[in-house]
Amino acid sequence: MTLQGFVNLAIQSIGAPRDVARLLMSTRMSREALWTAFALVVVANATVYGLSLVMDPAPAGVPVFLSTAAGYLVVEAITLGGTILALTWLGRLLGGAGRMADVALLMIWMQALNLIVQAVTSVLLPLSPEFAGIVVLAGSAIGFWIMLNFIDEAHGLGSLFKAFFVFLLSLLALGFVLSMILVLAGFTPEGMMGNV
Structure with a gap:
């Protein structure tokens, strides 16, 4: 994909997210290509995050694992992977018929769009x-709109309300699982906040 093609598809994702979802799913990317794309967006987001820390270091209250680019990379990878699994399984549980490969591709594209917002925010923050x-608020609102349409298209739910329900349940499930992982790994609220 060329840079111009990327920009055009990003703009189209705002105005016609369903069309973009269908276009992306029609590519039927291989598993290897999906893993490569997954790794690329995770590394790219972590890189931009790391650059933002150089320009504006994380404040004392930020959790330890978000105070470095490497920590952010791990969190990003786990969160993205967990989101793909949760949206796929819970979507099917609620009557959807989405393929995990399709959900993965759409979520990876969401992260690519998030990369744009993150880069713009990093530049604007010091200024x-x-x-x-x-910009963050606008990006979040637009991202939420795109997400609901992507979930609806991936699972063929036929309703943004059902898509919202899938999203909400996935968010709750992911939050619970991540909390359990942190507890089992020995993290405590005090430890995550570092020496405040």
Whole structure:
């Protein structure tokens, strides 16, 4: 994909997310290509995050594993992988028929779009924290809209309300599982916050 093609598809994702979802799913990417794309978006997001830390170091209250690019990379990989699994399984449980490969591709594309927002925010933050905050809020709202449409298309639910329900349950399930993983790994709220 060329840079121009990437930009065009990103813009189209805002105005016609269902069309983009169908286009992406029609590519039927191989498992190897999906793993490569997964790794690329995770590394790219972690790199941008690391650069943002150089320009504006993490404050004292930030959890230890988010105070470095390497920590962010691990969290990003686990979260993205968990999101793909949760959306696939819970979507099927609620009557959807989505393939994990399709859900994975759409979530990977969501992370690519998030990369744009993250990069813009990193540039704006030192110049105007207020404007950067507005960009984050706008990006989150648009991302939520795209996400619901992607879930609906992937599972063929025929309803954004059902897609929202799948998203909500996936969010709760993912939060619970991640909390359990952190507890089993020996992290405590005090430890995650570092020496505050």
